[in-house]
Amino acid sequence: MAALQFQLQHTDPQSKARAGEITTDHGTIQTPIFMPVGTVGSVKSLTVEQLKSEVKAEIILGNTYHLYLRPGTEVLEAAGGLHKFNGWDRPILTDSGGYQVFSLAGNRKIKEEGVVFQSHIDGSKHLFTPESVMDIQRSIGADIVMAFDECPPYPSDYTYAKKSMELTHRWLERCIKHFHNTPDKYGYTQNLFPIVQGSTYKDLRTASSQFVANTNLTGCAIGGLSVGEPEEMMYEFTELCCDELPIQKPRYLMGVGTPWNILECIALGVDMFDCVMPTRNGRNAMLFTSKGVINIDNKKWEKDFSPLDDGIDCHISNYYSKAYLRHLIKAKEITGLTLASVHNLAFYLWLVKEARKHVLAGDFVSWKNELVPVLKTRL
Amino acid sequence: MAALQFQLQHTDPQSKARAGEITTDHGTIQTPIFMPVGTVGSVKSLTVEQLKSEVKAEIILGNTYHLYLRPGTEVLEAAGGLHKFNGWDRPILTDSGGYQVFSLAGNRKIKEEGVVFQSHIDGSKHLFTPESVMDIQRSIGADIVMAFDECPPYPSDYTYAKKSMELTHRWLERCIKHFHNTPDKYGYTQNLFPIVQGSTYKDLRTASSQFVANTNLTGCAIGGLSVGEPEEMMYEFTELCCDELPIQKPRYLMGVGTPWNILECIALGVDMFDCVMPTRNGRNAMLFTSKGVINIDNKKWEKDFSPLDDGIDCHISNYYSKAYLRHLIKAKEITGLTLASVHNLAFYLWLVKEARKHVLAGDFVSWKNELVPVLKTRL
Numbered sequence: 001m002a003a004l005q006f007q008l009q010h011t012d013p014q015s016k017a018r019a020g021e022i023t024t025d026h027g028t029i030q031t032p033i034f035m036p037v038g039t040v041g042s043v044k045s046l047t048v049e050q051l052k053s054e055v056k057a058e059i060i061l062g063n064t065y066h067l068y069l070r071p072g073t074e075v076l077e078a079a080g081g082l083h084k085f086n087g088w089d090r091p092i093l094t095d096s097g098g099y100q101v102f103s104l105a106g107n108r109k110i111k112e113e114g115v116v117f118q119s120h121i122d123g124s125k126h127l128f129t130p131e132s133v134m135d136i137q138r139s140i141g142a143d144i145v146m147a148f149d150e151c152p153p154y155p156s157d158y159t160y161a162k163k164s165m166e167l168t169h170r171w172l173e174r175c176i177k178h179f180h181n182t183p184d185k186y187g188y189t190q191n192l193f194p195i196v197q198g199s200t201y202k203d204l205r206t207a208s209s210q211f212v213a214n215t216n217l218t219g220c221a222i223g224g225l226s227v228g229e230p231e232e233m234m235y236e237f238t239e240l241c242c243d244e245l246p247i248q249k250p251r252y253l254m255g256v257g258t259p260w261n262i263l264e265c266i267a268l269g270v271d272m273f274d275c276v277m278p279t280r281n282g283r284n285a286m287l288f289t290s291k292g293v294i295n296i297d298n299k300k301w302e303k304d305f306s307p308l309d310d311g312i313d314c315h316i317s318n319y320y321s322k323a324y325l326r327h328l329i330k331a332k333e334i335t336g337l338t339l340a341s342v343h344n345l346a347f348y349l350w351l352v353k354e355a356r357k358h359v360l361a362g363d364f365v366s367w368k369n370e371l372v373p374v375l376k377t378r379l
Numbered sequence: 380m381a382a383l384q385f386q387l388q389h390t391d392p393q394s395k396a397r398a399g400e401i402t403t404d405h406g407t408i409q410t411p412i413f414m415p416v417g418t419v420g421s422v423k424s425l426t427v428e429q430l431k432s433e434v435k436a437e438i439i440l441g442n443t444y445h446l447y448l449r450p451g452t453e454v455l456e457a458a459g460g461l462h463k464f465n466g467w468d469r470p471i472l473t474d475s476g477g478y479q480v481f482s483l484a485g486n487r488k489i490k491e492e493g494v495v496f497q498s499h500i501d502g503s504k505h506l507f508t509p510e511s512v513m514d515i516q517r518s519i520g521a522d523i524v525m526a527f528d529e530c531p532p533y534p535s536d537y538t539y540a541k542k543s544m545e546l547t548h549r550w551l552e553r554c555i556k557h558f559h560n561t562p563d564k565y566g567y568t569q570n571l572f573p574i575v576q577g578s579t580y581k582d583l584r585t586a587s588s589q590f591v592a593n594t595n596l597t598g599c600a601i602g603g604l605s606v607g608e609p610e611e612m613m614y615e616f617t618e619l620c621c622d623e624l625p626i627q628k629p630r631y632l633m634g635v636g637t638p639w640n641i642l643e644c645i646a647l648g649v650d651m652f653d654c655v656m657p658t659r660n661g662r663n664a665m666l667f668t669s670k671g672v673i674n675i676d677n678k679k680w681e682k683d684f685s686p687l688d689d690g691i692d693c694h695i696s697n698y699y700s701k702a703y704l705r706h707l708i709k710a711k712e713i714t715g716l717t718l719a720s721v722h723n724l725a726f727y728l729w730l731v732k733e734a735r736k737h738v739l740a741g742d743f744v745s746w747k748n749e750l751v752p753v754l755k756t757r758l
Contacts, residue, residue, distance in 0.1 A: 042714035335421035
């Protein structure tokens with residue numbers, strides 16, 4: 001049982017792309033990696049078997065806000081943690097709940113102590129503090145636990161962004177202190193990642209990155225991007241942060257993004273990604289494939305009996321036809337949601353694994369530059 | 380490529396239970412068998428992989444009414460039939476659409492020619508005749524095709540029941556004639572099953588069974604039961620029909636039923652069953668298990684981390700806990716619908732396979748009598 005380790009295996013000479021390996025007590029993760037989002041304890045519409053055999057996921061996310069409300073820490077502790085509860089025995093990362101408090105909950109009030117908010121389910125009142133959020137993530141039993149932060153909206157004025165960043169830094173210090181004062185709950189090592197904020201101001205992002213870089217933690221995250229700012233700005237600030245963060249620690253860009261976003265951000269030095277896009281867009285008939293983007297609702301697929309995607313290594317993507325999935329989605333059959341979600345996630349995992357291969361092979365940039373326009377094509 | 384064959388392997392000396400084997404061009408089926416219902420081309424919330432590896436299904440159903448409306452025969456023909464379309468390469472049986480026309484469609488009008496009805500989806504007007512229903516099922520490409528019948532409601536008065544049965548018989552003759560005048564569409568043999576009607580009148584059921592017995596077809600079905608009549612009456616008429624039907628042909632009791640219904644009807648000589656109960660009730664939090672019935676919504680399962688059912692041979696039933704499934708169902712997670720449906724179907728398949736073993740072993744009745752009260756227990 002040991003703290004998370006990151007082995008940087010290769011850095012691309014023509015970009016800042018990296019290939020590495022993260023080791024946790026629940027197994028290793030090859031980076032760059034995409035983490036499917038298991039919001040309320042399941043990756044929506046998938047079983048653990050599908051995550052392993054079809055998607056080939058190496059680590060999944062859990063949402064602290066959702067799991068705290070349902071099933072609650074009492075049930076999760078009685079189960080022996082989320083791994084035991086949901087049957088996923090590989091690494092789990094939990095976010096801090098901060099993002100959901102700001103995007104989902106009602107009547108929130110930010111104070112120095114923490115955030116008071118109302119549950120989006122029943123309106124009940126709750127308080128999240130840096131300390132309570134560490135306790136909750138200890139109870140969930142994630143391998144990687146995120147610091148409690150405030151994620152300011154885009155755009156935010158400079159004064160607010162600076163105040164918010166400073167609060168996030170003070171909260172981070174409290175998170176670190178409380179995390180170190182509390183034991184691992186289930187016999188394996190949990191790891192805390194700090195989060196860079198600072199909105200879209202260079203001096204703030206630089207300061208926040210340096211603040212985060214100076215913590216003695218096993219990885220770093222970049223938050224507050226992909227919240228509505230232009231894509232180019234997101235890339236600019238991702239690069240700025242990566243350049244300040246320690247080389248020897250994995251870098252997690254939170255909530256990003258489209259397939260091309262992921263490739264571009266790998267080129268800027270990001271190692272870990274998560275996003276609800278593959279599952280949420282899948283449920284809404286949008287497929288990402290190795291040949292481009294498909295709106296499977298479209299009449300043009302009605303009699304197209306070719307596989308969803310024969311360019312990736314996933315049985316479901318290779319086996320079922322576009323015409324069949326279109327039919328299931330049109331008929332509102334639940335199986336359609338599953339097939340679309342499995343395919344999109346398998347595609348995302350294929351993408352980061354291919355990226356890793358090309359980083360290791362030394363032709364990442366030319367591969368990426370050729371692939372991005374293909375992936376963006378509307379089929 | 381050959382017509383359906385039925386090999387009767389064993390008849391229980393203490394009851395009328397039978398063990399047999401049905402051979403079709405898409406493979407063999409061990410009887411007694413339960414057939415999961417794949418309404419609109421998918422068994423709701425399941426993939427073909429789950430049907431094979433978890434449920435261990437040998438044959439599934441398709442609904443002619445639903446498939447005719449969506450995706451329509453043009454798409455199904457272009458695909459090369461339903462097997463090619465949905466990826467299920469084992470036997471498929473399609474109902475005639477009659478039942479859905481009477482239970483789902485609007486503004487239906489029964490005439491000698493057939494039934495005019497309105498689609499429940501868009502209100503469009505359609506006509507089903509014995510001939511058109513044979514054509515549609517030819518296009519779907521089912522291995523077993525059902526005759527077009529009228530399913531009278533319970534209770535029906537004698538005059539109506541008799542008139543309806545006579546219409547069903549005339550329609551059956553037209554089905555047989557048209558079926559024999561049309562070729563198999565996809566290179567394998569399709570088989571037509573006639574349906575016994577006659578409501579809850581002994582003389583009508585006897586007459587209808589004899590009418591059906593005298594057709595030169597490869598199997599027989601019993602329709603119009605489990606439509607609201609008392610359970611004992613359903614058993615009485617099932618037995619009456621089975622006693623009249625030919626010994627050397629498989630008998631399919633349509634739309635039945637609970638686990639104990641299935642065991643009792645196996646004892647009366649039924650070989651094939653279908654029902655939406657395992658999937659529909661599963662989606663509504665009701666689990667059938669080898670230890671009794673579970674309402675997984677119930678608070679009592681909140682911290683019960685025992686498997687859904689460790690008494691049956693299904694990985695999902697053995698792997699996931701009651702507490703986890705309860706959480707998923709409470710949180711309205713799609714994965715919960717899948718786990719409940721997979722489990723219930725796996726349980727139904729386990730049940731008929733166990734029944735078969737006990738018929739072959741010669742202790743079917745004592746096994747059934749011991750098991751039925753267990754299965755009915757509310758846990």
